[in-house]
Amino acid sequence: EAGVAQSPRYKIIEKRQSVAFWCNPISGHATLYWYQQILGQGPKLLIQFQNNGVVDDSQLPKDRFSAERLKGVDSTLKIQPAKLEDSAVYLCASSPRASGTTFNEQFFGPGTRLTVL
Amino acid sequence: QQQVKQSPQSLIVQKGGISIINCAYENTAFDYFPWYQQFPGKGPALLIAIRPDVSEKKEGRFTISFNKSAKQFSLHIMDSQPGDSATYFCAAKGAGSYQLTFGKGTKLSVIP
Numbered sequence: 001e002a003g004v005a006q007s008p009r010y011k012i013i014e015k016r017q018s019v020a021f022w023c024n025p026i027s028g029h030a031t032l033y034w035y036q037q038i039l040g041q042g043p044k045l046l047i048q049f050q051n052n053g054v055v056d057d058s059q060l061p062k063d064r065f066s067a068e069r070l071k072g073v074d075s076t077l078k079i080q081p082a083k084l085e086d087s088a089v090y091l092c093a094s095s096p097r098a099s100g101t102t103f104n105e106q107f108f109g110p111g112t113r114l115t116v117l
Numbered sequence: 118q119q120q121v122k123q124s125p126q127s128l129i130v131q132k133g134g135i136s137i138i139n140c141a142y143e144n145t146a147f148d149y150f151p152w153y154q155q156f157p158g159k160g161p162a163l164l165i166a167i168r169p170d171v172s173e174k175k176e177g178r179f180t181i182s183f184n185k186s187a188k189q190f191s192l193h194i195m196d197s198q199p200g201d202s203a204t205y206f207c208a209a210k211g212a213g214s215y216q217l218t219f220g221k222g223t224k225l226s227v228i229p
Binding site for chain 2: 031041048104105106108109111
């Protein structure tokens with residue numbers, strides 16, 4: 001079974017530029033997550049989709065970050081304009097079940113390392 | 118914001134020794150406590166998870182101990198191997214949601 005795919009793997013931009021990250025979850029997984037992992041810290045949830053609807057985006061800086069999940073499959077995360085503090089690894093994860101509250105394992109992609117200069 | 122506090126930040130263990138990583142949480146509205154392992158350049162991968170109504174769970178060389186009254190849980194790696202060298206994150210899942218709150222991670226180095 002193929003894992004979660006992300007691209008690009010690395011991106012270097014200057015502050016105030018825009019950037020987009022792409023995620024392809026595991027086939028059939030209903031729930032998709034975007035996390036921000038700053039160096040030396042644990043992942044922090046930015047947004048959670050269930051199919052193509054947003055479940056939680058309370059920690060997404062909406063003035064500069066946006067995300068969409070078209071047709072309930074692939075997803076893109078965009079930052080516009082980027083700030084220095086956005087330098088981090090952006091992780092995408094997916095999980096299989098669309099409902100229920102038992103532990104629903106999240107499968108993580110390799111991440112995109114963003115450096116903002 | 119709900120928090121999960123993890124210690125130590127880094128850990129060096131001799132091959133064959135026991136690695137112990139501790140976590141504490143404040144919010145009682147967590148209902149699952151997973152541990153993730155992350156190698157450089159890779160995303161975190163689930164290692165083992167426990168529910169709060171269980172005091173211990175063992176899978177191979179990995180054991181979670183859970184103390185509900187103290188709001189603490191720990192990961193024990195028995196017979197640590199150089200291949201176990203990675204960053205370990207504890208996490209807690211919010212009750213009624215899929216959201217995970219992660220600790221800051223522990224970088225484990227197992228030396229031969």
